[in-house]
Amino acid sequence: MTPIRASLLSATSLVTALGVGVAPVHAAVIYSITGTNLSGLTYAIGDRVSAGVGYTYVDGSSVSATLTTTNLTTSTISTSATATAGTAVVSLASIPSSIGSKGTDNFNVRVVPAARGSMTGAFTYSAFGAGGFTSGSPDKTTITVNTTAVAPVANVTAAPVYLMANSGATGTTAVIISNAGDGNLSGLGTSSNLSAATNTRTLGTGWSGTVANTASLADKASSSAGTLSYTAQATRGAATITTVTSTFTNGNSSGTNKAATVTTTLTGQTVAPVANVTSALSFGNVRVGTTTTASLVVRNTGDGNLAGADNGTTRKTNLRGSVGTGSGMFSGGSATFSLTDTTGGQSATNASSTYTFTYSPTARSASDTVNVTTTLTNGATSGNAGGTATTTLSGTAVGPGFSVDLGKSGSAQDSGNTIKFGDLAGGVYLNNLLIKNISNDNASPALTNMTVTATIIGDAASEFSFSLSGFQTPTLSTGVLRNVFNGADLGNIAVQFVSKYGPGSAQLRIQTDEQSTLGVMGSQVYVYDLIGTIPEPGTMMVLGTGLLGLAFARRRQRIAALTEADDARPH
Secondary structure, eight states: OOOEEGGGOOGGGOOOOOOOOOOOSSSSOOEEEEOTTEETTEEEOSSEEETTEEEEEOSSOOEEEEEEEEEOSSSOEEEEEEEEEOTTTEEEEOOOSEEOTTOEEEEEEEEOOOSSEEEEEEEEEEEEOSSSOTTOOOEEEEEEEEEEEEOOOEEEEOOOEEEETTSOOEEEEEEEEEEOSOGGGGSOGGGGSBOOBEEEEEOOTTEEOOOOOBOOBOTTOEEEEEEEEEEOOSSOOSOEEEEEEEEESSOOTTSSOOOEEEEEEEEEEEEOOOEEEOOEEEEEEEETTOOEEEEEEEEEOSOGGGGOOOOSSSOOOSEEEEEEEOOTTEEEEEEEEEEOOSSSSSOOTTSEEEEEEEEOOOSOOSOEEEEEEEEESSOSSTTOOOEEEEEEEEEEEEOOOEEEEEOOBTTBOOBTTEEEEOSSSTTEEEEEEEEEEOOOOOSOHHHHOEEEEEEEESOTTOOEEEEEESSBSOOSSEEEEOOTTTTOOEEEEEEEEEOSSSOEEEEEEEEEOTTSSTTSOOSOEEEEEEEEOOOOGGGOOOOTHHHHHHHHHHHHHHHHHHHHHHHHSOO
């Protein structure tokens, strides 16, 4: 039997339902229950039943169906029925209190769906036979009742519109009304459709167009209420909106199938790429002869790709341009870019690009400064115009500074890069060089200290030798001098000539790290000619090692005098 909605049901319209017999739990069968939609112990109820599942339209009223109980015995049986599970779903009516010999009687099963979704309940039917059951236990049958509540659901959509700033372009979007529900599963025809809609709109900046009312819609059907237009503005900005209000007599989103008012926001936005370019690169203090690097970053912080992926021809929504080339002591750059943004839903792999510049100073200076220009095809302004961005590269070249003072020994005058020996008797002669690091650069010792290495070359007879003093941690041939800012040192290289075979000559070679990293000897070399002569026989006298001690004493006096003069000099 097809269930009849309670709103149309009267006591006289209930009919006997023929169905499947249900055996009670006792071996002796005393009654059976039958119904059109009863299958085993499961009963499907609804406006429409399909494959054992009922579908009930949600409209606030109940749906009823009739089951028939047959007394299979020749005695009168007592009967009762109670909703035992899901009482909010299942209710029972017209339960007979007794059924005579071989007689039949009907009772009603009802459901009242409140909202869309699956509904399940149960009831237990009981009967007592006349005699034969002295224990008083009834025969019981529990039957599960199921239905699925269905209703239309209103849905209104409109795609956003994104246009490039200053383009003059216009984009459109349709307002689509659709029925996302399932009311037609009830089998009630057009009465279970989503109702017709009354549509009105409120226009925002840049929007134009009208909307119309729409007719009722079956499940999963849709209809356009009209098309609205958005025109790009002169500059990019926040989204501007238009609202469309749609009023329905049913189809609310809660599934209770009551009246619905749906407000839809239509987004229109003027977008553009925006360039963010590093404005300054500071390399700091850099030692002459070494290099350091810094990075210039170009980033697209705009939203131009919302208007579509850049294809390089008809649609250029990426940030585009080129980075200039360094000059002077700075090198690097010289590259083009095409960068997506990070907000437009496109790939953000190239949302920024990094360009390396190198500072390679060759001489000490107060400061080196160069401007690098980035040319922007677009993204220079919020109006999507081209332009330029300037990045200032700056660095200070620091390092040690070599200065030497040639000492004098006896009457032989040293001049230029020549150091003469031979004014003293006894065949042992001494002279010295006083070396300073005269740099006053305000930088760390690693950037301003000077390493000095001394070597005697061209001395076939091995008549010349030297020693170092006044240096930081000197070795036999190498020492380090601090600069004026970091404390200053006064290094001394004492050169000794011991005549063995007569006059002698050689060269003192001094190499520094002025053009390289501290401790790494660079290309800066100072060479001094060493000339040794034999004094007249009348001036010869044997002094031995005492002469060397005298020379060191004279050297200390000279160092003290130079240091005093240096301290008196303004720094």
